[in-house]
Amino acid sequence: MSRLRLTIKGPAESGGLIAINGSTPMDNIDPRSLYPDYDVLAKRTSLSWNDATRRVIDARLAVPREPRFFSGEQWATLVAVCRRILPQPADRPEVPIAALLDNLLRTDDTQGFRVDPLPYDGPAWKQGLVALEAEARAAYHAAFPALSERVQDALLKEAQAGRLHHPAWAPMTAALFFKHRILTDIPALYYAHPTSWSEIGFGGPAGPRGYVRMGLNRRDPWEAREVGATSQAPARALTRHAR
Amino acid sequence: MTKDADNRSAAPPISGGAIPEASNIARAPSRPATDRVYERSAHDLHAAAGLIALSVLLDSAVEHYRGSYHNKAMFTPLVTATITLTATAHGLRAPAGLGHAGRRGIFVLAVATGAVGTGFHVYDILAKPGGISWQNLFYAAPLGAPSALIVSGLAGFLAEHIRATPPDESARVFGHSVSRSAALGSALALVGTSAEAALLHFRGAFQNPAMFFPVTLPPVAAGLLGFAGLRPAVGAYPVTQACLTATAAIGLAGTGFHAYGVARAMGGWRNWHQNLLDGPPIPTPPSFAALALAGRAALRLLAHDASRAGHTPARAVPP
Amino acid sequence: MRCHADTDTVDFVIVGTGAGGGTLAARLAEQGFSVVALDAGPFFRPLLDFASDETAQNQLFWTDKRVSSGTNPIKMGGNNSGKAVGGSTVHFAMVSLRFRPEWFKSRSILGYGADWPLDWAEMWHYYSMAEQALAIAGPIHYPWGPKRPRYPYRAHELNAAAKLLARGCEALGYRWSETPLATVSAPRGKSPPCVYRGFCRFGCSTNAKQSALTVWIPRALKAGAEIRDLAMAGRIDVDHQGCATGVHYVREGQWRFQNARNVIVCGYAIETPRLLLNSETACFPDGLANSSGLVGRYLMTQANQAAWGRMEDEVRWYKGPPSLALTEHWNYEDRGKDFFGGYCWMGQGPLPIEWVSVQTSARGLWGPALRTEMMDYNHQIGVKMVGEMLPNEDNRVTLDDDTDQYGLPIPRITYEWSENDKRLINHALNQMTMSLAAIGATRIFPQDDDTNHLAGTARMGFNRETSVVNSDCRSWDIPNLWICDGSVFPTTGGVNPALTIQALALRTADRIKHLAARREL
Numbered sequence A: 001m002s003r004l005r006l007t008i009k010g011p012a013e014s015g016g017l018i019a020i021n022g023s024t025p026m027d028n029i030d031p032r033s034l035y036p037d038y039d040v041l042a043k044r045t046s047l048s049w050n051d052a053t054r055r056v057i058d059a060r061l062a063v064p065r066e067p068r069f070f071s072g073e074q075w076a077t078l079v080a081v082c083r084r085i086l087p088q089p090a091d092r093p094e095v096p097i098a099a100l101l102d103n104l105l106r107t108d109d110t111q112g113f114r115v116d117p118l119p120y121d122g123p124a125w126k127q128g129l130v131a132l133e134a135e136a137r138a139a140y141h142a143a144f145p146a147l148s149e150r151v152q153d154a155l156l157k158e159a160q161a162g163r164l165h166h167p168a169w170a171p172m173t174a175a176l177f178f179k180h181r182i183l184t185d186i187p188a189l190y191y192a193h194p195t196s197w198s199e200i201g202f203g204g205p206a207g208p209r210g211y212v213r214m215g216l217n218r219r220d221p222w223e224a225r226e227v228g229a230t231s232q233a234p235a236r237a238l239t240r241h242a243r
Numbered sequence B: 001m002t003k004d005a006d007n008r009s010a011a012p013p014i015s016g017g018a019i020p021e022a023s024n025i026a027r028a029p030s031r032p033a034t035d036r037v038y039e040r041s042a043h044d045l046h047a048a049a050g051l052i053a054l055s056v057l058l059d060s061a062v063e064h065y066r067g068s069y070h071n072k073a074m075f076t077p078l079v080t081a082t083i084t085l086t087a088t089a090h091g092l093r094a095p096a097g098l099g100h101a102g103r104r105g106i107f108v109l110a111v112a113t114g115a116v117g118t119g120f121h122v123y124d125i126l127a128k129p130g131g132i133s134w135q136n137l138f139y140a141a142p143l144g145a146p147s148a149l150i151v152s153g154l155a156g157f158l159a160e161h162i163r164a165t166p167p168d169e170s171a172r173v174f175g176h177s178v179s180r181s182a183a184l185g186s187a188l189a190l191v192g193t194s195a196e197a198a199l200l201h202f203r204g205a206f207q208n209p210a211m212f213f214p215v216t217l218p219p220v221a222a223g224l225l226g227f228a229g230l231r232p233a234v235g236a237y238p239v240t241q242a243c244l245t246a247t248a249a250i251g252l253a254g255t256g257f258h259a260y261g262v263a264r265a266m267g268g269w270r271n272w273h274q275n276l277l278d279g280p281p282i283p284t285p286p287s288f289a290a291l292a293l294a295g296r297a298a299l300r301l302l303a304h305d306a307s308r309a310g311h312t313p314a315r316a317v318p319p
Numbered sequence C: 001m002r003c004h005a006d007t008d009t010v011d012f013v014i015v016g017t018g019a020g021g022g023t024l025a026a027r028l029a030e031q032g033f034s035v036v037a038l039d040a041g042p043f044f045r046p047l048l049d050f051a052s053d054e055t056a057q058n059q060l061f062w063t064d065k066r067v068s069s070g071t072n073p074i075k076m077g078g079n080n081s082g083k084a085v086g087g088s089t090v091h092f093a094m095v096s097l098r099f100r101p102e103w104f105k106s107r108s109i110l111g112y113g114a115d116w117p118l119d120w121a122e123m124w125h126y127y128s129m130a131e132q133a134l135a136i137a138g139p140i141h142y143p144w145g146p147k148r149p150r151y152p153y154r155a156h157e158l159n160a161a162a163k164l165l166a167r168g169c170e171a172l173g174y175r176w177s178e179t180p181l182a183t184v185s186a187p188r189g190k191s192p193p194c195v196y197r198g199f200c201r202f203g204c205s206t207n208a209k210q211s212a213l214t215v216w217i218p219r220a221l222k223a224g225a226e227i228r229d230l231a232m233a234g235r236i237d238v239d240h241q242g243c244a245t246g247v248h249y250v251r252e253g254q255w256r257f258q259n260a261r262n263v264i265v266c267g268y269a270i271e272t273p274r275l276l277l278n279s280e281t282a283c284f285p286d287g288l289a290n291s292s293g294l295v296g297r298y299l300m301t302q303a304n305q306a307a308w309g310r311m312e313d314e315v316r317w318y319k320g321p322p323s324l325a326l327t328e329h330w331n332y333e334d335r336g337k338d339f340f341g342g343y344c345w346m347g348q349g350p351l352p353i354e355w356v357s358v359q360t361s362a363r364g365l366w367g368p369a370l371r372t373e374m375m376d377y378n379h380q381i382g383v384k385m386v387g388e389m390l391p392n393e394d395n396r397v398t399l400d401d402d403t404d405q406y407g408l409p410i411p412r413i414t415y416e417w418s419e420n421d422k423r424l425i426n427h428a429l430n431q432m433t434m435s436l437a438a439i440g441a442t443r444i445f446p447q448d449d450d451t452n453h454l455a456g457t458a459r460m461g462f463n464r465e466t467s468v469v470n471s472d473c474r475s476w477d478i479p480n481l482w483i484c485d486g487s488v489f490p491t492t493g494g495v496n497p498a499l500t501i502q503a504l505a506l507r508t509a510d511r512i513k514h515l516a517a518r519r520e521l
């Protein structure tokens, strides 16, 4: 029945993309928002938000910026790791990823389960950061935060590929820690923040007011307007009304 | 009998304030004498055409706003409906003869716009995945909406014809009796409007029993009206009249129901940004009232025909 | 709400108020039985309590300690079950599909899995009842399977993602349909029509969603049932005659015991076996209802792989319920398959956190590459399968040495995909990828690791040796102990399970009424 057989997994160098219809790898490493003037927070007082939403987002924006769950050294490593996993835009409010993670683990607001042989989230994070630090010191005789960005990236890539084997990881593996903790929690926290929603043009909270225009290339006045091929000027005027 | 019939037809039509206006005009010394029945029928048809044009104007404004006016042609019904509305307003007040040709042209334009609009809407449905499917009938461009403009134009066109007919002649359009054309046309339009309501109320799963009214009563009224239009004219149509009055009432009540529907949606009227567009359309139910008005005008003309057939001399307007 | 004292011996105590338990609470109370339904989670008021936020709505999920292991460990938490009055239906995606009739006899007709001790035609009747009760918004004509009555509410308007799915199906020559959904397209009672806000999987803050919380629980309360929230059942007691006498539960930090003539367990495929295993006694050393040794075995999840791509057009898939259109082609077509079972695929609308988890888990992206990729959020398109995984005895729930906040041993979940499962997934990934290619999507990539929905672990069957409950959801071993939720499924089919669970609960309620009339309870 399947008229065409495809390789189910695209080659690694294309980031897993399958070669049909075009799959240029993303070597353009300069993340550019299509919505430079969109700010989801402009809708905060509109009908797109209800009180419950305002409460939780306000609390998120006000999260204390100092560690209460992690030790000072773990915190420093974590901050450095977060910078490499999710480099942040210069022109928008910073997402305090490390602080959000610290708060989440302190209040144990996690998914609850653990995947064998990883410990539960809190202990896994503490142990993983210690192990990463140990790897940095073993290989470069320096603390992870003190390494250059290039070296930090290299070390993280080794962890992702499962090529780090310091005993401090046991019973986890570097690969499992990277996949289930680093690459699960850090992106989730960045994309839980209004900064990222504005950046990618997500409508953000929606309720009681939802959406009306559902079709292709249609948007409601309270959604972000894309500045693509079109000139920036009209978009500037229009997205300000996205509230 | 005829006298009786005349009394009936003198019952105030739905658009309340219009009557004294009309008789004022009729009494105006500067005007040539016209048939009182023609005068009033033309008046009511103008009013009907105007009300429908208003409904089209508001409805297409809202619906095409929802469609973000992504095609410039989506402004057309707004423009045409506005012009049509102006023409009907003018027709209601202007002395007979004045601006007649211009208004006629406008009403023809309305008919043409409605026809082109229907074409656009058919194309919109066919271009969507699924083609002619319930999904597209429910949610793509509505087929019935542009034809309201056709109805408005036709009603206006008939009104012009009637006004231009001298008292001693029987009004005809393209060789057909105006009274019959008006009766059959209004009946057809009522059926169409009812069909549209049926489609949309089916989409709404007839969740409120009141949603059955506009799909049951107007077709009955339409049937009676059509029947009247096909048979030899008689002096009075009390049942048909009553049904049309009820249809008009449904149309007006419908607006209230739809306003309640908007209030009941999430966020209610506060969320009008969404609910005016997604909720039940507030401007559409009055079309029933407009068509009932046109239907009553048709009945009046039919009764008038009957009185002529009985060789009762056309009476002048009582002083 | 009518309230019972713990010392009242009620006719039924129900553990869990989700798709199975909520339905039973309503139907049994409506039949005049006295009912207390316990739920470990809170009784939410969606209009006040639900935020439009992926993170904060973690409050809906079962996030107590669990261990997932095996070759293909199942993701738990938000991916799998709820902890709230209304159960997982509070955050489910509302897709309400019927089984293909043959699946009730997949062993004898299709040659795999196990037969259900039920007749599809009877289930067809209960499906209709469930669809009416839930005011399912569905198409006028459903293209697959035997005739069914018209859905009570009309299908929703398709969003762009659903229209693209339809285009893809048309290009491959497959039929597609609007998805029958448990969210209203017109007002119904206190439910306003859906506003297409797209947060369905994180709780519907408008109450448009027809979940157990908005449909069955109000009916249960009206009929006199008591819903006791924040009440975690830890153990079922059994007397020396081998009959259940009631349930130990913890509420506000205190252990209490509710007396009951019958106990119905509706905790879903992890918590149900866990409660039965945790209730072991001298008479039942392997746990209750477990003489077959099958409690906790034959755990099934469903393949939930996806294909994703990018369109030149703006799709903005965050609008509307995520799965507005689907194709069940490969559930009803048996030719051209190198595997047993079926699958459907449906439209998708992941919100940012879910979307980034796809990019990281399927492609391992991070750094600037990840953020660059995320910028295309509004152009993204995807289709996701719900695929049948075969029952396997070794996929199971057992008790771990560790304990949870109540001091109860936690469940350990072990899972491995079979060769058949992998062939099915491969087939589906091929097909879904082609459907995206056919509509001109670029940058297509597969996501090959996701699963969703649970079933099995207390399977129903024809005899006490090979199953835990009979066709009435009554345990073979303990006559007044019933199990009625996703865990009784012998096979899981290629569609989402909640409608089948509710149909089953409706049938069970009728059977209980019938048995009570004959004094056979």
Ligand SMILES: Cc1cc2nc3c(=O)[nH]c(=O)nc-3n(C[C@H](O)[C@H](O)[C@H](O)COP(=O)(O)OP(=O)(O)OC[C@H]3O[C@@H](n4cnc5c(N)ncnc54)[C@H](O)[C@@H]3O)c2cc1C
Pocket: C015, C016, C017, C018, C019, C020, C021, C038, C039, C040, C041, C078, C079, C080, C081, C082, C083, C084, C085, C086, C087, C088, C089, C091, C092, C093, C094, C095, C096, C097, C201, C231, C232, C233, C234, C266, C267, C268, C269, C271, C272, C275, C453, C454, C484, C485, C486, C487, C496, C497, C498, C499, C501
């Ligand atoms: C994200 C997501 C989306 C889904 N989408 C769909 C969909 O679109 N269509 C579909 O058909 N299905 C869907 N499902 C699956 C569906 O929700 C479940 O299959 C269904 O709700 C299971 O019903 P149940 O009665 O077995 O258990 P649940 O509905 O999970 O109810 C179990 C209840 O029991 C309670 N409980 C458990 N143990 C105890 C205890 N010891 N004491 C007290 N209370 C206890 C829990 O708190 C819970 O409330 C989805 C699931 C998820 C996670």
Ligand code: SF4
Pocket: A210, C183, C193, C194, C195, C196, C197, C198, C199, C200, C201, C203, C204, C205, C206, C207, C208, C209, C320, C321
């Ligand atoms: S899209 Fe509809 S069903 Fe989903 S959360 Fe919003 S209102 Fe509820």
